[in-house]
Amino acid sequence: MSDKKLLLLSSSREGQTDYLEHALPLIDGFLDKSIKNVLFIPYAGFAMGYDKYEDKVNQPFQTIGKKVTSIHRFDDPVKAVEEADAIAIGGGNTFHLLKELYDNELIDAIRKRVDQGMPYMGWSAGSNVAGLTICTTNDMPIVEPRSFNALALVNFQINPHYTDYQPPNHNGETRAERIFEYVRANPHRYVVGTREGTALQLKDNKLTLVGNKPGLVFRDGEKTRPIQCNTDISWLL
C-alpha cells in the first residue's frame, strides 16, 4: 500500500483573507513538526518573478515555523527534489508550470518521491498538476507543454477554484458546462471540483475534503454528486 501524503488546496486565498492565511492551519496539520524546510516550486508564478514569489510564500510559512527555498536557487533541480523533505507547488499559470516541470525533467522525480512518502502540497495550479492531466485547469494556455499529462498523484482530475458563479449578462460557458464537456470527451474520468478555501487531503491512506464547503464529483452519464467535508472519499483513489 502506498504511503502518499497530499494536501491539494483549491486556492491561496479564501474570500478576502490574506495570502495562504486560511491554508496555514491545514498545512500545519499536514506536515510533521519535524519538517522545517520545504522545497518550493514557483514555475506557475513566472510573471511575478521567482525571488519575489519565494519571499511571498515564506512570509506565511515562517509563522508556522517552516521555511521554503525555491527550486530556482538549485543548480540541479532533480537533485533538489530527490533530497527534499517536502514539496510545495504554488499557483499561477498551470501550463507554464507543467511546461517547466517537463523541461526540467521533474515529473518522474516528483512522482517517485511522493510514492516514497514525501509530503506534497499544492494550491491552485499546484493542485491541478497533481491530477491525471491538466485538462480541467481554468488557466489560459499561454505556453505549450510537452504533454497535458500531469503528475498523476491521484487517479482523477482536479478543478480548483470551483464556482457556480456566472457573471451577469456574460455568455461564456459556466464552470459546470466546461467540466461537462470534459467528461463528455473523456468518459471514464472523474473530475473533482474543489471550492476556494477547501483542500483534498490524502493521509494514512484516507482521502478527505477538508474545509467547510462541499465539493463536487463529475462523471459522464452520472448525476453530479456533492462531496461533504471530512468524510472518507477514498473510493476516488
Add this chain to the structure above:
Amino acid sequence: MSDKKLLLLSSSREGQTDYLEHALPLIDGFLDKSIKNVLFIPYAGFAMGYDKYEDKVNQPFQTIGKKVTSIHRFDDPVKAVEEADAIAIGGGNTFHLLKELYDNELIDAIRKRVDQGMPYMGWSAGSNVAGLTICTTNDMPIVEPRSFNALALVNFQINPHYTDYQPPNHNGETRAERIFEYVRANPHRYVVGTREGTALQLKDNKLTLVGNKPGLVFRDGEKTRPIQCNTDISWLL
C-alpha cells in the same frame, strides 16, 4: 496583396439577445448577396451534437436568405472546404475544434481558400482559431490538439468574450491578468481582446472593429491601448 475576407465575432450572443441575433446584420453585410450556401464547421460544439448544432445555426441564417451545411455531412471534409463558397466556424470548445481541424487535415485547406478570397466567419472558438495560436482562448483544455498553432489568418492573437468583470470574492485571475501573462511569456505578440457583441472585420484590405464597444490591444512592455469601433486598425496585420 491578399484579398482575405474575415468576420471574427467575439460571441454568438450579446447580453440577452437571441442566438446570433446581433450578428445577423454583420454577417449580412459581410457576405455577398450571391453567396447562399455556407459550409459550417461545428467541431467546437461536439457536446451538443453536430446535427443539432447545424439546425441551431440554420435558424438565424435562413432569416437572411443563407443556408449552412455542416461539414460532418461530407465524406471528404477537405474537398468540402475546397468547394465551399464561404465558411463559418461556430463557438464551443476551442481545443476540441482545433484538434478536429488537425485530425481532419483542414488547417492548410482552410488557410489556402482564405488566401484565395473565400469569406471566413467565426464566433468565439471560431474566431480564436483564426489567430496565430489558441494560446489566448478562455476555454478548458479538455482534449489535446496536435499543436497550439492555429489557422493564422491574422498575424496576432484574439481573445473573444473579453471582459473586465471579476466575480466578487473570487480569487482566480482576471482576464487582463491572464493576457498579461501571455504577453509576458510571448513578448513579440499582439493580443486583441474583443467584447461580446463586437467583431473584427477584414474586407478590402482594411481591418476594423465593428459593433459598439471598444476593444483592447495588449503587448508586453506596452501600455494597453483601446481600439475604437469603425476605425482603421490595419496596422495590426
